[in-house]
Each structure stands twice: as C-alpha cells, then as structure tokens.
Amino acid sequence: MRRSVPMLFAALALAVVACEKKSQPPPAPATGTPPAEATANPSPTDSDTLWLGEVGSLTGSEATFGISARNGIELALKEANAAGGVKGKKLAVRVYDSQGKPEEAAQAVTRLIAQDKVAIIIGEAASSVSMAMAEKAQAAGVPQITYTSTAPEVTQKGDYIFRVCFIDPFQGRVMAKFSWEHLKLKQVAVLTDNKAAYSIGLAKVFIEEFQKMGGTIIADESYSKGDTDFRAQLTSIKRKKPQAVFVPGYYTDVGIIARQARELGLAVPLLGGDGWESEKLFELGGSALNGSYFSNHYAVDNPDELLKEFIEKYKKDYGGLPDSVAALAYDATKLAVDAMKRAPDLSGKSLRDAIAATKDFPGVAGKITINAHRDAEKQAVVLQVKDGKTEFVTTVKP
Numbered sequence: 001m002r003r004s005v006p007m008l009f010a011a012l013a014l015a016v017v018a019c020e021k022k023s024q025p026p027p028a029p030a031t032g033t034p035p036a037e038a039t040a041n042p043s044p045t046d047s048d049t050l051w052l053g054e055v056g057s058l059t060g061s062e063a064t065f066g067i068s069a070r071n072g073i074e075l076a077l078k079e080a081n082a083a084g085g086v087k088g089k090k091l092a093v094r095v096y097d098s099q100g101k102p103e104e105a106a107q108a109v110t111r112l113i114a115q116d117k118v119a120i121i122i123g124e125a126a127s128s129v130s131m132a133m134a135e136k137a138q139a140a141g142v143p144q145i146t147y148t149s150t151a152p153e154v155t156q157k158g159d160y161i162f163r164v165c166f167i168d169p170f171q172g173r174v175m176a177k178f179s180w181e182h183l184k185l186k187q188v189a190v191l192t193d194n195k196a197a198y199s200i201g202l203a204k205v206f207i208e209e210f211q212k213m214g215g216t217i218i219a220d221e222s223y224s225k226g227d228t229d230f231r232a233q234l235t236s237i238k239r240k241k242p243q244a245v246f247v248p249g250y251y252t253d254v255g256i257i258a259r260q261a262r263e264l265g266l267a268v269p270l271l272g273g274d275g276w277e278s279e280k281l282f283e284l285g286g287s288a289l290n291g292s293y294f295s296n297h298y299a300v301d302n303p304d305e306l307l308k309e310f311i312e313k314y315k316k317d318y319g320g321l322p323d324s325v326a327a328l329a330y331d332a333t334k335l336a337v338d339a340m341k342r343a344p345d346l347s348g349k350s351l352r353d354a355i356a357a358t359k360d361f362p363g364v365a366g367k368i369t370i371n372a373h374r375d376a377e378k379q380a381v382v383l384q385v386k387d388g389k390t391e392f393v394t395t396v397k398p
Contacts, residue, residue: 072329102132127151172205255284
C-alpha cells in the first residue's frame with residue numbers, strides 16, 4: 001500500500017488519474033483529488049469512456065502492494081483498449097490512495113460512486129481495508145472485486161462483493177498440511193498480528209487444522225501492526241523449543257521478525273502466507289529468511305504459457321518481475337472487462353450477475369470460478385525463500 005503525486009497515463013486512451021508514476025513517485029495528497037491538468041482528459045461523465053475505480057495504498061508501509069496492483073490494472077486496461085474496449089467505449093480507471101487506512105478507503109469509494117460514477121471498483125489488497133470499502137459499494141449497488149483480500153468476511157459484506165484470490169481458511173489449511181505432511185513438523189509456535197483481520201483469520205485456521213492432524217501449538221503470541229521490537233514474544237517462543245514459527249503477517253513486519261529471531265538464536269524455519277510477498281521482504285529480512293516458507297497465489301517459474309506472456313508484457317512496461325498482487329489485480333481487471341462484455345447492460349445488477357456467473361476464467365494466476373459465496377475457487381502454491389529469491393516447492397489444489 002502506498003501513495004504519490006497523481007500522474008496521467010494516456011497510452012491507448014487509458015486515463016489514469018489521482019495516482020503516481022511507478023518510478024520514484026513523489027508524495028500524493030491524502031484526499032486523492034485529481035491534478036489540475038486532468039481537466040484536459042476524459043472526465044468520468046465522458047460518453048465515450050467507461051470508467052472503473054481503483055483504491056489501493058499507493059503510499060505507506062505496504063506501498064508495494066498498491067503500486068503492483070496499479071500496474072496490473074493499467075496493463076489489463078491497455079490490452080482491453082487495444083482490443084476495442086467494451087460496448088464501443090474505451091476503458092479508463094480513476095485511482096485513489098487508501099494509504100492503507102480503512103477510513104481513507106471508504107471515503108475514496110464514496111467519491112468513486114458519487115462523483116466519478118464508476119461501473120466497477122477494483123481493490124483493495126488488505127482485508128480490513130476491503131471490508132470498509134465493501135460496505136459503501138454494497139450499499140450503492142456497485143460491484144467490487146478485490147484481488148488479494150483473503151479474509152472470508154470480505155465477500156460476506158454483500159452480494160456485490162467478489163474476489164479473485166483464495167481465502168484464509170484454504171490458505172491456512174495449505175500451510176497446516178504442508179507443515180505436517182511435507183516438513184513433518186509436530187510442534188509449532190504462532191505469532192499473530194492482532195490488529196489485522198488477515199493475520200487473525202489465517203492463524204485461527206492454521207491452528208485448528210494443524211491440531212486436527214495431530215500437531216501441537218506450543219506457543220501462541222501476538223503483536224500489533226507497526227511494532228518494531230518483537231524480542232519479548234520471540235524469547236517466549238524460543239523457550240518452548242518449536243520446530244517452526246507460523247507468522248501470518250505482512251512483509252513489513254515479517255522481515256524484522258526474522259532478523260530479531262535469528263539474533264536471539266531462534267533458528268527454526270518461519271512459515272507464512274501471501275502477505276509476505278514483496279521485494280521489500282528480502283531487504284528487511286536478508287539472509288535471516290533463508291529456509292522459510294510461505295503460501296502464495298502463483299510462482300513466476302510456473303511454465304504456464306499465459307503466465308509467461310503476462311510476465312514478459314509486465315517486464316516490458318514496468319521492469320522487473322510482477323508479484324502476485326500485480327498478477328491478481330491484472331486478473332481482477334480482465335475478469336471485470338469480461339463481465340462488462342457479457343452483461344446485457346452496464347447497470348450494477350447486470351454487472352454483478354455477470355461477475356457471479358464467471359466460470360473457468362483463464363487468469364494468469366490460475367483459472368477462476370466464482371462460487372456461491374463470490375469467492376474464487378483456485379489452487380495455491382508453497383514457495384521457499386533462498387538467498388533473496390523464492391523457489392517453487394509444491395501446489396495444493398482446493
């Protein structure tokens with residue numbers, strides 16, 4: 001999640017406002033107000049332009065998520081416009097910075113609906129933020145598609161709220177099963193962010209599933225997002241002598257936790273979820289992360305042709321490899337465009353019904369079928385961290 005001064009992207013009629021360029025973005029206003037020069041470009045009421053809305057944390061401690069998502073969305077719309085757009089209209093996205101804060105995200109959704117008149121809202125990454133957005137979108141009857149919010153409660157906000165990622169119960173089962181069957185672990189400790197719905201949900205399911213398999217949770221500690229000293233919790237965990245520590249937090253905390261764990265002599269593997277994924281993880285954690293594992297939505301070394309094509313396009317436009325947030329935001333946008341084409345009209349209800357009817361959609365992070373709970377049924381992968389990189393270990397299907 002992140003922020004920066006809004007810039008304009010005009011390639012192939014894609015107008016992106018209230019966002020920042022991908023390279024060294026300057027700070028953006030918290031209000032998300034479009035820049036003055038935006039008046040020379042299509043407005044949300046332009047009859048030749050069909051608008052989507054995006055809310056992402058373009059600034060802040062988890063800014064890589066928002067920037068990756070923005071890149072994936074832009075790429076998807078660029079391709080859609082090159083193919084003729086939707087119903088004779090070009091596509092554009094209005095982007096607002098959530099700063100990683102639920103209250104900012106809720107205000108942004110209100111603007112997208114009331115002022116910008118968007119057809120579909122894409123976002124957010126964090127479950128707590130997506131839930132704040134969902135309340136506004138559901139009340140207004142505007143479909144929202146989140147790309148990486150895995151807490152089950154997100155889509156439970158209403159029948160206009162969807163996701164293209166797996167959910168925490170599945171991800172929790174994946175890591176519990178991997179720990180028990182693949183790593184042959186019997187005693188594991190847990191360190192949870194008690195302020196994040198994502199972390200709490202993932203920990204809950206992991207504990208339940210690991211215990212069902214016969215494992216023992218010998219320590220259950222917690223911290224709060226923004227903490228910088230985890231030594232007390234890690235010291236307590238070390239005394240219990242676990243074989244591994246499950247840390248279902250975000251990369252901003254995990255990297256520091258890994259370093260402090262190693263400093264204290266706690267050398268067992270760390271385990272986690274998709275919130276780990278970011279290049280910043282390796283900057284923060286360095287070699288302390290070696291031998292750790294986490295579940296994720298896709299692996300860049302997967303030989304799938306559709307994924308390989310996406311990776312090459314992304315590298316050409318943005319440089320570097322796309323993370324799973326970029327891939328899932330790309331998939332969410334492509335799915336939204338597909339639903340717009342299939343819907344008889346662009347009313348909220350018609351778009352909602354079209355999204356809900358999605359089956360076997362060919363996403364770059366795996367085929368997507370939207371189930372009765374508006375969640376995506378798809379597989380997960382487990383990756384291992386080695387010397388600043390991740391390596392594919394195994395795939396776990398629903």
